[in-house]
Amino acid sequence: MNNKELIGELSRRLGYTNKDAARLLTSVTGIMGEELQEGKVIAIQDFGTFEVKKKMERITVNPVTKQRFLVPPxxxxxxxxxxxxKERLKKISDNE
Incomplete structure (x- = not known):
């Protein structure tokens, strides 16, 4: 599902115009982005949790040249x- 399809589905289910649904989606994603930039965790009940994590710097090796280099954090x-x-997805995969 792309952005246009999501906006169409939101407008259909909520009875909004496409323009209002687009503004709603833009507002929600904007708020989520701001919160994540501040380092906060976003937990949506019965859906999941979004969180920004820091991946530490590490040393890796180029398999062809065997040269080691540092990957920044x-x-x-x-x-x-x-x-x-998780349970819903497990049921779907068990039925296949």
Whole structure:
């Protein structure tokens, strides 16, 4: 599902216009982005948790040249699904 499809589905389910649904989605993602930039954790009940984690610097080796080099630290966005979603996905995979 892309952004346009999500906006269409939101407008259909909530009875909003596409323009209002787009503003709602933009506001929600904007708020989430601001909170994550501040280092806060976002927990959405029955969905999951978003968190920014710091990946430490490390030394890696180029397999072709065998040259070692340092990979600098970086921030990564981590999502951990709720137990409810884990169970739903498990049921889907068990049925296949």
């Amino acid at each position: 970086k921030l990564i966005l981590n999502f951990r699904p709720s137990n409810l979603w």
